[in-house]
Amino acid sequence: DRYHILILSMSISTAKEFFDKQEVEDLVKKNDARLSFAKPPCGKSSYWDKYQEVLINNVRQRYAICNDCRSILTWIPSNGTGVMKKHSVGCSKAKELPPETQPRITSSFKQDSQVTPNQLRSFKTKILRGAAEMCVLDSRPFNIFYGNGFEEFIKQIFDAGKYFGKMIDVKQLLPHRTTISRHVDRLYSLYHQQLRDLCKTITSFSTTIDFWTEDFSGISFAGVALHFYEDNKGLVSLTLCCRAYDLIDGTASNVRLFVDQILSEFNLKLTENQFVVSDNEPKMRCSFKENTTRVGCSCHYLNKILEKSFIHIDSNCNEIHHLFNTIRPIVTHFTRSHKQANLTRRLQLYCKVRWHSIYSMFFAFNENFPDLRSLLDHNHQQSFDTIDQDLLRQLLPFLKLIVDITERLSNEQQPILHLVIPCRQKLLQVANSSSSNKHSGLVEHKNYFIEHLENDWPIQDEHFIATVLHPQFKQLDFFTKRMRRHAHDLIKSKLRNDSTMSSPSSTIIPSSKTDCSNKNGLLSSLYDKPKDANKSKGEFEIYLDSDLRLDENADLLKFWMQQRENVPQLFQLAKQILIIPASKTCVELYLRSLHETNEKELSDDASHPLFNSNKRVLSSDLSSSSLETKRRRLYTDDESLSNEQYEQIHSDDDNDNDDDDIF
Structure with a gap:
């Protein structure tokens, strides 16, 4: 019996070692003496500053207590601190959440760690291999990795990889092509509305306009770019x-109507204070001769002169013609016979529609000159020997000088109109330079170039004004006195007559002088008043007398932004003139990319998102019936045309020498 009683008492004492949650809460309310609290040995988290483990009779229970609200939480060591974190969020008496000092995975990364050259070289090698494999396996062009859009895409891939x-x-993670196409449409609608809202705030702007005809369908496209000035961004160019x-x-009337409709869609309108930059064909000159100011594309002038000197027979450059007409067939032979790999x-x-293509052909030919003859057949060898x-x-x-000048005048990130006249004069200076060992064929070519450069590349008033606005060219020392006086009179007339710049005349702050007169003398009230040397001068005269200096590659608009307080009228004039681009390159490159895309990538209508986006854009402006009418008009026989249409089309062809344009 004593043995059974002992066993019964041991089982009862064992059962009493662990209490349920309700019993523990009752003991807490009564402040029972059997209760005690302690931080567990495994408690390294900061949450244990606010919580303790519950012990009854020095036996660890499966509960923890909140020090703020005295709530009992079910807890075992394997649960971690999750239950405490959840309770801390809703604890009514907690004054503040516990600090986040729990070690995180990011603590293992070095925020300011430097990439070693070996690490960078290793990853570049891997990326290069992956890029080459992608171009081979997916038949992609090598230049697919260039451009702001691709860089932005890579940044998104980086973010996804880090996460x-x-x-x-x-x-x-890779989207389907149909998904991309639909998203392009949504982006177009979003950006189109944002662009319209932005254009509402623009008061002074210039536009660049160009046309291009797609060879296969005969559909013509118009590209329009916008250039304006913002105080916080400087010169802004948008397509x-x-x-x-x-x-x-x-x-001409329809071309002007079409361009006006496009601008009106963006809440813009051409006026006499707005400028249009286009090519110099008769059709474009006639289209924009009223209610606006047209500025000719300088690069178009220059490259047309260069093209005529090599191609036109009447240019009297016989040796240059022979050189061009001999090299071109040989290069064509190499490209068609797949012999390029041996060079x-x-x-x-x-290519007629690509600037600099003459230089590119001659330069590559000269670099390969020693290796070419052995790769040619007999007929081409005879031509090569001549x-x-x-x-x-x-x-x-x-x-190469012409190429460099064309690239300089094609810059759309900074004001460049002020360099048109200096670049033109530089070409004349180099062409006029004499040398005893100069080849006779080169002399003929330069003489032709000088003659047509002076006659076929006119200088407009906007070029004169922009050039004088550059501190290094303001005196126009490379011009005659008559031309210098004409340029200065243009600016004076603008400052005097333009109502938008009729603010009170301001002057550059003159240097201070010491006044030694006695203002307290008997006759001081009768003294002659001192005259400020700059008081009778206007802003332009003070600007001419100043010793301001500026590098030719510096941003001229930023320079005048710094001078706006001293010469506000000149700043307003600079803001109006310097936003005019020197060429239409920005639009031409855009149309050229569209041309290449149509030729190489748009054969499958449903597989190319850009084509779908273009169809979506054009659907609101161009019905299928009008497109079909356009195709029929371009491809129909001349006999089926009316006499008026026949004369109009052929007169356009006779007046237009630029195959890159639709007119």
Whole structure:
């Protein structure tokens, strides 16, 4: 019996070692003496500053207590601190949440760690291999990795990689082509509305306009770019649209109507204070001769002169013609016979619609000159032997200068109109330079170039004003006194007559002078009043007398932004004139990319999101019936046309020498 009693008492005492939650809460309310609290040995988290483990008779229970509200929480060591974290959020008596000092995975990364050259080289090698494999496996062009859009895409991939690591398959992140196409449409609608809202705030702007015809369908496209000034951004250039030309013909009045409709869509309108930059064909000059100011594309002038000197027979450059007409068939032969792999440098074929293609063809040909003859057949070897390499070598530096000037005048990130006249004069200076060992063919070419440069490249008033607004060219020392006086009178007339810049005359702060007169003398009230040397001068005269200096590559608009307080009228004039681009390159490059996209990538309508986006854009402006009418008009026989249409179309062709334009 004593044995059974002992066993019964041991089982009862064992059962009493652990209490349920209700019993523990009752003991807490009674402040029972059997209760005690302590931090567990495994409690390293900061949450244990606010919580303690519950002990009864020095036996650890499965509960923890909150020090603020005395609530009992079910807890075992394997649960961690999750239950405490949840309770801390809703604890009514907690004054503040516990600090987040729990070690995180980011603490293992070095925020300011430097990438070693070996690490960078290793990853670049891996990326290069992946890029090469992508171009081969997916038949992608090598230049797919260039551009702001691709860089932005890579940044998004980086962010996804930092977040997911290797937890998911990369295929789960890549969108379907149809999804991309639909998203392009949504982005177009969003950005189109944002652009319209932005254009409402623009008061002074210039536009760049160009046209291009797609060879296969005969549909013509118009590209329109916008250039304006913002105080916090400087010069801003935006491409408004590339839109199909849907009017019945290409007369000057219809071209102007079409452009006005595009600008009105963006709440813009051409006035006499706005400027249009276009090519210099008769059709474009006639389209923008009223209610606006047209500025000719300088690069178009320059490259047309260069093209005529090489192609037109009446240019009297016989040796240059022979050189061009001999090299071009040889380069064509290499490109068609797949012999390029045997050369150290790839030959470039001349393309009429691409600037600098003459220089590119001659330069690559000269680099490969020693290796070419052995790769040619008998007929081409005979032509190759007639090439004058001395003429080719002497011609290349002059062509390179033209390329450099064209690229300089094509810059759309900074004001560049003020460099048109200096670049033109630089070409005349180099062409006029004499040398005893100059080749006779080069002399003929430069003489032709000088004659047509002076006659076919006119200088407009806007060029004079922009040039004088540069501190290094304000005196126009390279011009005659008559031309210098004309340029200065233009600015004076603008400052005097333009109502938008009729603010009170301000002057640059003059240097201070010491006044030694006695103002307290008997006759001091009768003294002659001192005259300020700059008081009778206007802003322009003070600007001419100043010793301001500025590098030719500096941003001229930023310079005048710094001078706006001293010469506000000149600043307003600079803000109006310097936003005019020197060329239409920005729109031409956009149309050229569309041309290349149509030729290479848009054969499958449903597979290319850009094509779908273009169709969506054009659907609101150009019906299928009007497109079909356009195709029929361009491809119908001349006999089926009316006499008026026949004369109009052929007169347009006779007056237009630019195959890149639709007119």
